[in-house]
Amino acid sequence: MEYYIYLLQIFGGGNPKIHEVIKAYGNARLAYEHISSGDMSHIPSNRHEYVRRASLERSKVIMDYCAGNNIGIVTIDDRNYPEQLKNIYNPPVLLFTAGDINCLQGKLAVSIVGPRKPFGNAIRLAENICYNLARSDIVLVSGFALGIDRIAHNNSIRHHKPTVAVLACGITIDYPNNSFGLRKNIIDNGGLILSELLPDTPCNSDYFKFRNRIISGLSKGTVVIGGYNGSGSLITANHAFEQDREVFFTIPDDTLDKKYSRVIRFLRDGAHSVYDFYDIINEFYPTYRDRIDDTYLDKEQLTSFVMHEDVRETPPAEDEPTVCEVKEPESAKKDEKKPLPKVKAADAPRFKITGVKDKEKEIDYFRVTPENVLKKRKKAGKPATLNDTAVKERIPIIAPIAETDNTDVSEAEPVTDKEEKQSGQIAEAAENASGAVGNASGAAEILGIIANSDGVTLDALLSACSLSFGELSEILADLEISGTISCGAGGIYTVKKERQ
Incomplete structure (x- = not known):
């Protein structure tokens, strides 16, 4: 356990490189022995300072603190680690928990996500869905934020049912403000609070995105309520698609409104449309x-093909003439008594995703995000290059953190000789980094976006490039190891000065 905490001190939560380091050395203990002895061969340059600060002594201090404050520590090797979570890309190597880690065992878990400031009918739909799913003994998993997340947790508490809250900060951090009372209510009702971050880690915008893969990974399905373009809940839906989970979306108030265009894409790509909670119940009820506690459910609204009742024919009356009986074989009688098997609505799963047991399969796994597929179809026949004007027009220009600039950055400046020269340097940098980066074209695109700005965040990169969240994270980490880019304070990515 202390070796996993040591690696978390270096890489932080959500960083897929921690798995590569463990795999390279064999296990977490051997990784610690090599790194603490000065082996930096698998450590990105921007993490060298963290290596100098990390120590096994600090790991033991953290363990002692958790033991004295009722905070559980569950490693990926532990038998109590949620099985659903082990089978996703980049599972957390360690979870800090408060409450009952076993509240998911033998239960159906569904994640509920949505905006912090829902509008339209989203609140009414959230109350309908969360109230009835919780009453049906379904464990609701959410992100402990305001808005839709809070509705999910509160409705579970209303029925005295367990709910799971996944934090985007350390488990000792009071975020959202004054939320320890709600945490206590969750724990008192058999629920769970968990975080993959060290206990004293403050919130960071990137942590919310990393947290989303855990929310969808813990659940059999993800329900997006009141989602719209720009809502972080769509990132959770992307993860759910990649993890081969069922995905549900409530119908937008106005399907022609452009702010719902990404929601419509999900629905067209096979996400289930939700009008009320029965649309979710019916998808899971057969299996x-x-x-599912169906005591309060209207059986007429449940899917008809699972409502098989034992129909027993009454024997004919003694004075009633009987038809000549044909003796059936014993095997047929045995089959007649067997209960009908539980089947899904379709013979094949709606989203068939390749497994991720090895590196080659991980690459296939990255390319199944529906939004990513749509982008690539749109670009078919016209691949983007570094000199493509369209690419440059969508590059967000972000001012340095120390400065405040209120100028409009939506219009791209004309291309200068300096920019053309810079494009050549970017291409050269991408070629030099191609040995470390499997997706060279993706690396070139990311380098183009970073180099043509004063600094760019992960969020801006995700909206500007054609890559999925997992693929983008992988390429960024490889580019950092190769020394092509660096990540400074505030999560701002820049091209290394010597390469500019």
Whole structure:
């Protein structure tokens, strides 16, 4: 356990490189022994300072603090680690928990996500969905934020049912403000608070995105309520698609409104449309009927093909003439008594995703994001290059953190000789980094975006490039190791000065 905490001190939560380091050395203990002895061969340059600060002594201090404050520590090797979470890309190597880690065992878990400031019918829909799912004994998983997340947790508490809150900060940080009372209510009702970050880690915009993969990974399905373009809940939906989970979207108030265009894409790509909670119940009821409390459900609204009742014919009256009986074989009688099997609505799963047991499969896994596929189709026949004007027009220019600039950056400046020279340097940098980066074209695109700005965040990169969240994170980490880019304070990515 202390070796996993040591690696977290270096890489932080959500960084996929921690798995590569463990795999390279064999296990976390051997990784510690090599790194603490000065082996930096698998450590990005921007993490060298963290290596100098990390120590096994600090790991033991953290363990002692957690033991004295009822904070559990569950490693990926632990038997109590949620099985659903092990089977996703980049699973957390360690979870800090408060409450009952076993509240998910033998239960059907569904994640509920949505905007912090819902509008339209989103609040009414959230109340309908969360109230009835919780009453049906379904564990609601959410991100402990304001808005839709808070509705999900509160409705579970209303029914005295467990709910799971996944934090985007350390488990000792009071975020949102004054939320320890709600945390206590969750724990008192058998629920769970968890975080993959060290206990004293403050909030960071990147942590919310990393947290989203855990929310969807813990659940059999993800429900997006009141989602719209720009809502972080769509990132959770992307993760759910990649993890081969069921995905649900409530119908937008106005399907022609452009702010819902990304939601419509999900629905067209096979996400389930939700009008009320029965649309979610009916998807899971055939397979997980034994985990759903249907006491309060209207049986007429449940999917008809699972409502098989034992129909027993009454024997004919003694004075009633009988038809000549044909003796059936014993095997047929045995089959007649067997209960009908529970089946899904479709013979094949709606989203068939390749597994991620090895590196080659991980690459396939990255390319299944529906939004990513749509972008690539749109660009078919016209691949973007570093000199493509369209690429430059969508590059967000972000001012340095120390300065405040209120100028409009939506219009791209004309291309100068300096920029053309810079494009050549970018291409050269991408070629030099191609040995470390599997997706050279993706690396070139990311380098183009970073180099043509004064600094860019992960969020801006995600909206500006055609890559999925997982693919983008992988390439950024490889570019950092190769020394092509660096990540400074505030999560701002820049091209190394010597390469500019």
